[in-house]
Amino acid sequence: MNKVIPVTILTGYLGAGKTTLLNNLIEKHQDKNFAVVENEFGDISIDDKLVNRSSEGIYELSNGCVCCSLNTELGNVLNKLLVSKHDFDHVLIEATGVADPSKIASLILQDLHFQSVFRLDGVICLVDGVNFFQALEKDDVLARQVAYADVVLLNKIDASDSEELKNCEERILSTNPFTKVVKTKNAETDLPLLDIKSSGIEKSLNSVVTGSSSKKHPVKSYSFEFDKPFDPQKLQMWLSFNLQMDNRIFRAKGIIYLSETSNKLVLQSVANDYIIDKGDEWGNEKKSSKFVFIGKDLDRNIIYEGLENCLN
């Protein structure tokens, strides 16, 4: 297998509708050969389509998909899939109801071996429109799941009233202003959820209001824009310190403007890792850097001043 395989992570709190979405995606994309990685085999209601159980613990389905359980570390499971005889062109990982998706995402983004085989396509978070706020109060996990999501499906709209849904949507967007929120029943949507990487950080950052912040909850997001170019060394040091050593920022995205290059640089950070990739050429576009940071106990002014000190 020598093509780069997209990986989609499905997250969401217990019972939010992840399995429902997984089944929808498999049904809708008959052309794809999925490798589905689940926490526990049996979660997914596709048993009737099973045709055989291979010795490596990978289940082959009649539609060409394979399915295996996340019974050991994800790295081992992915390696097992890669060395298996099975051919697949997209990986769907259903993360456990209480998982922190950043751990999964950072394995794909940072592991040198996996980097060359997989690319993180997107993180889709299922939110239960009926009990979102109760789940939020229990712990940080749901806020983290929302913070990492490229798309949030605000599900079970049939069972929740419009006022409640409006509050949920506001809260989701104030936690993560660059996510896309789609209201769904049975996790059904026409919005493309796979191969969404191309929709880009840039577009999402452009829609973020500069300097926005959420209101009275611990997970906040702040966005910043700078017209002057950055000094690459200074910025690298600031990013290493704040993203790798300090645990308060748990998600960051950005477009970086350096005077040395005619291309944009794209920053992606999950958990304590970050990567900077070459983006499109600036062309005639007005050059500026844009960042969004999501995390807990963040101080907007300190971040702003820290970044300002890294300008040329």
Ligand SMILES: Nc1nc2c(ncn2[C@@H]2O[C@H](COP(=O)(O)OP(=O)(O)OP(=O)(O)O)[C@@H](O)[C@H]2O)c(=O)[nH]1
């Ligand atoms: N009313 C309603 N029920 C839904 C909707 N979507 C899913 N459900 C139901 O909610 C229950 C949980 O859905 P799942 O898809 O299993 O949720 P999950 O996130 O995979 O659950 P866990 O794996 O236990 O965390 C099932 O009974 C679904 O049929 C919806 O939009 N409206």
